[in-house]
Amino acid sequence: MDQTQKASPRIAFLGTGAQGASIGADFAAAGHDVTFIEQWPEHVEAIREHGITVNLPTRSFNVRVPVLHLCQVAEVKVPFDIVFIVVKAYDTKWACQLIEPYLAADGLVVGLQNGMTHEDIAGIVGRERTIGAVIEIASNMWVPGTTNRENDHDTSWFAMGALDPNTQDRVEAVADLLRCTGTVEVTDDIRSAKWMKLVVNAAELIPSAIIDMPLADAARYPGMLDVMREAGYEAMRAALADGSKIVPIIGMPPITTNDPERYVDQIFEMVLTTFSSQDTLTTSLQDWRKGRRAEIKEVNGWVVDILAAHGQAAPMNERVVQVALEIETGKIPLERENASLLVETLRTVRPQ
Known part of the structure; x- marks a missing residue:
């Protein structure tokens, strides 16, 4: 019997x-043997003193869960x-290097992240121990010990799939655990599913952030x-290239269109x-x-790099990356x- x-x-x-806190709290509430590992000291101390509080649209709950500072992993x-790796995409490699010595020989690592992080995970722990995942929920956290999740279980969606075909038969057992927090689909083409999520992330994450607005207002x-659609169209071209x-992802029906942009x-x-x-940010x-950096190169920058490798341009995503980096550097x-900086680029890409 495997782990x-x-x-x-x-x-x-x-x-x-x-x-990570909202999903992990569901695991703890379901009675699973779960440990939090966290890099924000005040957050660790708040959880130890008061437990983790999860605010959902129509309910709240608090649960106690063991939590370790990064320095206590040893x-x-x-x-x-x-x-479950739930750090920013740019932190994936060091996070996997940190945890690999404490992973069972036949243990599994699941990347609940934006971006194409599954290959970074596999590069550290091995493809046979890597499960790629797609996550679609919206949450925010402004104070330690409390997370605000905008999706209850009925509108929380995940996909999971192994990188190594020999590991695929183990994915369902992990998916069944994750179902304590939302809908989980198992796929044998997790790479395509992650690309589809990156397509929508390229359209929404950084472009809406650049104008300092909630997604709906943006x-x-x-x-x-x-502008946002154009960034998504370029990302789709990168995915296909x-x-x-x-x-289909996030519960969408089977594909009925041959038009990638549609x-x-x-x-x-x-x-x-x-x-x-x-009001989703x-x-x-x-x-x-x-005051933190965003996943710019890991999403929109990824689109630019992949299309460039295939001899194609991604002018909208390139402009998004440029503006975003200028914001981060002040x-x-x-x-x-x-x-206006993005709309001007759109006019050159798709002149009226």
């Missing part, structure tokens, strides 16, 4: 910010059977919906109407408001007037 079939596998959540004596701001297939419009609309609220804007302010 994922144990009655009570040892589970760790490495990264317990807004997303004290772990019994290896983990399953580790999509209504003059010219920005077309990279060998990905167009596959599919981008459909998936973007579903995110706006089903998986976000009127993308994770990128939350990062900037906290060269330009974070303000809604930045929309």
